[in-house]
Amino acid sequence: MPIIIDKLQYVYSPQTAYEKHALKDINLVINDGEFIGLIGHTGSGKSTLIQHLNGLLRATGGTIYFNGQDIYEKDFSMKYLRSKVGLVFQYPEHQLFETTVYRDVSFGPKNLGLDQLEVDVRAYEAIRMVGLGEEMVDVSPFELSGGQKRRVAIAGVLAMKPEVLILDEPTAGLDPKGRDEILEQINKLHKGSGITIILVSHSMEDVAKYADKLVVMNNGGIAFYDTPHKVFEHYKELEQMGLAAPQVTYVMHELKDRGIPVKTSATTVEEAREEILRILKK
Amino acid sequence: MEMVKTEGLVFEYIRRNDEGEVESINRAVDNVDLRINKGDFIAILGHNGSGKSTLAKHINAILTPTEGSVWVGGINTREEEHLWDIRQNAGMVFQNPDNQIIGTVVEEDVGFGAENLGVPTEEIWERVEKSLKAVGMLEYRKHSPNKLSGGQKQRVAIAGIMAMKPQCIVLDEPTAMLDPMGRKEVIETVMELNKKEKVTVILITHYMEEVINADKVFVMDKGKVVMEGTPREIFKEVEQLKRYRLDVPQVTELSYELRKSGLKIPEGILTVDELVKAVCALKKE
Amino acid sequence: MIRDITIGQYYPADSLIHKLDPRVKLVGTIVYIIALFVIDSYIGYLLAALALLAVIRLSKVPVKFILRGLKPIIAILLFTLVFNLLFTQGDPVFKAGIITITKQGIRLCITMAIRLVLLIIGSSLMTFTTTPNHLTDGLESLMGPLKKVKVPVHEISMMMSIALRFIPILMEETDKIMKAQTARGADFETGGLVKKAKGLIPLLVPLFVSAFRRANDLAMAMEARCYRGGEGRTKMKPLKYTGRDMVSYLVLAVFFAGIIVLNHVDLLMF
Numbered sequence: 001m002p003i004i005i006d007k008l009q010y011v012y013s014p015q016t017a018y019e020k021h022a023l024k025d026i027n028l029v030i031n032d033g034e035f036i037g038l039i040g041h042t043g044s045g046k047s048t049l050i051q052h053l054n055g056l057l058r059a060t061g062g063t064i065y066f067n068g069q070d071i072y073e074k075d076f077s078m079k080y081l082r083s084k085v086g087l088v089f090q091y092p093e094h095q096l097f098e099t100t101v102y103r104d105v106s107f108g109p110k111n112l113g114l115d116q117l118e119v120d121v122r123a124y125e126a127i128r129m130v131g132l133g134e135e136m137v138d139v140s141p142f143e144l145s146g147g148q149k150r151r152v153a154i155a156g157v158l159a160m161k162p163e164v165l166i167l168d169e170p171t172a173g174l175d176p177k178g179r180d181e182i183l184e185q186i187n188k189l190h191k192g193s194g195i196t197i198i199l200v201s202h203s204m205e206d207v208a209k210y211a212d213k214l215v216v217m218n219n220g221g222i223a224f225y226d227t228p229h230k231v232f233e234h235y236k237e238l239e240q241m242g243l244a245a246p247q248v249t250y251v252m253h254e255l256k257d258r259g260i261p262v263k264t265s266a267t268t269v270e271e272a273r274e275e276i277l278r279i280l281k282k
Numbered sequence: 283m284e285m286v287k288t289e290g291l292v293f294e295y296i297r298r299n300d301e302g303e304v305e306s307i308n309r310a311v312d313n314v315d316l317r318i319n320k321g322d323f324i325a326i327l328g329h330n331g332s333g334k335s336t337l338a339k340h341i342n343a344i345l346t347p348t349e350g351s352v353w354v355g356g357i358n359t360r361e362e363e364h365l366w367d368i369r370q371n372a373g374m375v376f377q378n379p380d381n382q383i384i385g386t387v388v389e390e391d392v393g394f395g396a397e398n399l400g401v402p403t404e405e406i407w408e409r410v411e412k413s414l415k416a417v418g419m420l421e422y423r424k425h426s427p428n429k430l431s432g433g434q435k436q437r438v439a440i441a442g443i444m445a446m447k448p449q450c451i452v453l454d455e456p457t458a459m460l461d462p463m464g465r466k467e468v469i470e471t472v473m474e475l476n477k478k479e480k481v482t483v484i485l486i487t488h489y490m491e492e493v494i495n496a497d498k499v500f501v502m503d504k505g506k507v508v509m510e511g512t513p514r515e516i517f518k519e520v521e522q523l524k525r526y527r528l529d530v531p532q533v534t535e536l537s538y539e540l541r542k543s544g545l546k547i548p549e550g551i552l553t554v555d556e557l558v559k560a561v562c563a564l565k566k567e
Numbered sequence: 568m569i570r571d572i573t574i575g576q577y578y579p580a581d582s583l584i585h586k587l588d589p590r591v592k593l594v595g596t597i598v599y600i601i602a603l604f605v606i607d608s609y610i611g612y613l614l615a616a617l618a619l620l621a622v623i624r625l626s627k628v629p630v631k632f633i634l635r636g637l638k639p640i641i642a643i644l645l646f647t648l649v650f651n652l653l654f655t656q657g658d659p660v661f662k663a664g665i666i667t668i669t670k671q672g673i674r675l676c677i678t679m680a681i682r683l684v685l686l687i688i689g690s691s692l693m694t695f696t697t698t699p700n701h702l703t704d705g706l707e708s709l710m711g712p713l714k715k716v717k718v719p720v721h722e723i724s725m726m727m728s729i730a731l732r733f734i735p736i737l738m739e740e741t742d743k744i745m746k747a748q749t750a751r752g753a754d755f756e757t758g759g760l761v762k763k764a765k766g767l768i769p770l771l772v773p774l775f776v777s778a779f780r781r782a783n784d785l786a787m788a789m790e791a792r793c794y795r796g797g798e799g800r801t802k803m804k805p806l807k808y809t810g811r812d813m814v815s816y817l818v819l820a821v822f823f824a825g826i827i828v829l830n831h832v833d834l835l836m837f
Contacts, residue, residue, distance in 0.1 A: 041461065042461045054750055079752060087747075089743065089747045094740075094743075094773055095769075097769045112752055173459060174330065175328075175329035176527060242463050247533050247554060248536055251536065255561055255562070258562050269535050269539060273540060276540060277540070280561070344791060366795070369792070374788075376787070382784065382785065382788035386577065386698050387700065394794075397800050398794045401801055406803045
């Protein structure tokens with residue numbers, strides 16, 4: 001069942017000097033099993049939007065339908081919503097608090113009121129899904145490296161078995177290999193379990209590589225919602241929004257400007273390589 | 283003359299248990315010999331835990347070597363009587379912009395270091411104004427740091443260092459917590475200070491795009507300097523960098539892939555323009 | 568929301584009050600608080616209220632902003648008032664079951680309300696118009712004589728100014744951790760006292776960890792910028808009294824004298 005966002009609006013501190021329209025009339029349909037990249041410069045409304053998706057913020061206008069139900073209906077349980085839509089915040093390792101990895105990861109399932117067996121099963125499964133070994137289970141999360149802590153935190157959300165997983169810049173502060181590892185793990189998860197992924201990222205290269213569709217936010221509204229190829233065609237408009245296209249897209253456009261008949265739609269290294277080889281070997 | 287020199291630098295984090303017995307020793311920096319010339323723009327690359335931050339903290343004498351020595355502007359960092367001279371001479375900017383701003387108003391924060399040095403009041407004002415201008419933050423002087431963007435906060439932190447009139451500035455992953463715009467702001471500011479004010483810059487990072495303009499790049503892994511050279515020399519070793527948990531800019535990777543597919547593209551391409559020219563040249567043949 | 572708390576915040580504006588020496592504002596606030604407790608006539612409160620209104624006007628801080636700062640403490644205020652209303656002994660004017668309201672209770676309740684509101688607005692006005700750094704500079708200077716008896720005056724004021732700088736950051740952090748744990752199904756609102764207290768652990772542990780990490784970072788950043796205590800330190804903004812500060816002291820003295828006189832006039836009149 002898709003998530004339907006219908007004319008969603010959010011105003012911060014209404015009727016004060018600090019009033020700010022963070023979301024303006026957002027309409028969006030997110031289908032099951034999609035991998036969505038959410039991009040936009042800082043302050044464009046990305047964080048505000050994702051917090052609405054699991055009920056942490058309440059819209060000041062419009063609504064969201066989850067599995068066909070209006071989440072703002074009186075009898076709709078936010079707890080249920082939060083168990084279905086997992087949200088991994090930026091620097092999620094800062095929310096770890098338990099004495100062992102296992103206990104921290106089982107915090108979510110326990111809050112759902114599941115029985116001990118189910119909690120155990122889910123916690124172990126989640127720890128495995130993020131690529132941590134069994135030997136980590138009883139270690140204090142505070143003893144782990146930065147990248148490992150982040151995995152524990154992601155496992156803590158996965159253990160709630162969400163159908164939609166939202167990650168707010170899950171690679172921030174990690175080194176290149178750490179970034180790739182986390183993204184690969186997320187991609188594997190997406191491919192393996194069919195979970196819907198919404199990835200908030202500042203890296204155009206990353207979203208181009210993994211996402212089926214991109215949502216581009218600007219000024220509290222949605223500027224583009226399309227496949228990466230189509231979105232990055234608008235690289236000049238993206239630049240005006242403080243964004244950019246992947247470097248290879250620039251290479252292709254530049255080549256075309258210099259009279260080389262390449263297709264400019266490439267957004268990943270592989271695509272660009274194929275296209276340049278095709279043109280040169282002709 | 284060298285701005286910074288290290289010889290056989292070793293640093294070990296020693297963990298002791300409750301009885302004071304040594305529990306574990308972690309050699310974070312392992313036998314590093316560095317020479318950094320005055321006025322250079324130096325980048326130190328390395329994955330998380332490679333020892334690059336520990337190395338950086340030696341240049342500001344926050345840490346002193348377990349073995350070997352570090353000289354900053356010719357002074358050995360072990361000479362405690364010169365501790366404050368070293369810290370004044372080699373300023374340091376840290377990763378988290380929030381955790382290094384002390385003042386509640388931008389200009390007061392920029393003046394903090396100069397106050398500590400005992401600079402006369404009037405001169406502090408001159409220095410603060412000049413430093414804020416140099417980082418392009420003069421119009422924000424009366425603002426609260428809390429309301430600034432990450433990139434702006436880091437520029438304020440840099441201004442605070444500049445107001446101490448250092449010859450050298452060490453930036454320990456200053457862009458790790460910033461968005462792309464903030465990263466660009468900070469790197470451009472640092473490059474300009476290097477060019478205009480002739481400040482020696484030591485930039486520690488794991489964003490590859492930030493180092494293509496450096497005079498020299500050092501790559502660290504497991505506490506050792508494992509690669510050393512110009513950005514072009516470093517970036518042509520794509521496989522080796524990946525082994526060190528690093529990466530190359532996307533154009534460099536594309537060029538490398540094209541070379542692997544048999545195209546005659548020069549090694550170590552760093553910019554879009556270079557690659558486009560190389561491809562155009564091939565097309566003409 | 569936690570972010571709405573405005574007490575202790577600085578409100579930047581270019582006003583006479585903002586420009587005053589922090590020592591004047593500190594002394595002024597203390598004198599004002601004393602005055603509030605000395606007053607025993609409604610006309611005195613009127614004078615105090617008018618004086619405060621005048622200062623608010625001069626400070627250019629919007630009244631709305633000041634009133635918003637009162638919101639979080641309304642509960643405490645109401646509790647105190649009801650407590651005073653119900654438990655003050657004296658001549659009963661109203662009786663229903665165990666509830667007895669007395670004349671003295673009503674009077675105390677009203678004066679208490681006026682006092683508390685004026686006190687809170689008065690002291691928050693000081694923080695609105697004085698940067699925390701200025702404030703601590705003022706405190707350091709006023710407490711200067713205590714250095715002779717080995718009170719670490721500089722250190723205390725430095726600690727205060729750092730605390731003030733980090734309050735908004737830690738507030739924001741609290742908000743963020745709360746949201747993150749709520750997203751994991753945590754519930755901070757329902758349940759009994761014990762459950763609620765236990766429920767705070769997932770909030771407090773990360774908050775402490777973060778506070779220590781920040782403290783560690785900050786200490787390092789301060790040392791890297793050559794901080795080594797108050798000795799040999801110069802000031803970017805040394806405190807210097809100017810003409811307007813002297814005038815303000817004078818106005819303050821007149822105000823206080825006025826309060827005392829009004830107390831007696833009041834006595835003469837009634």
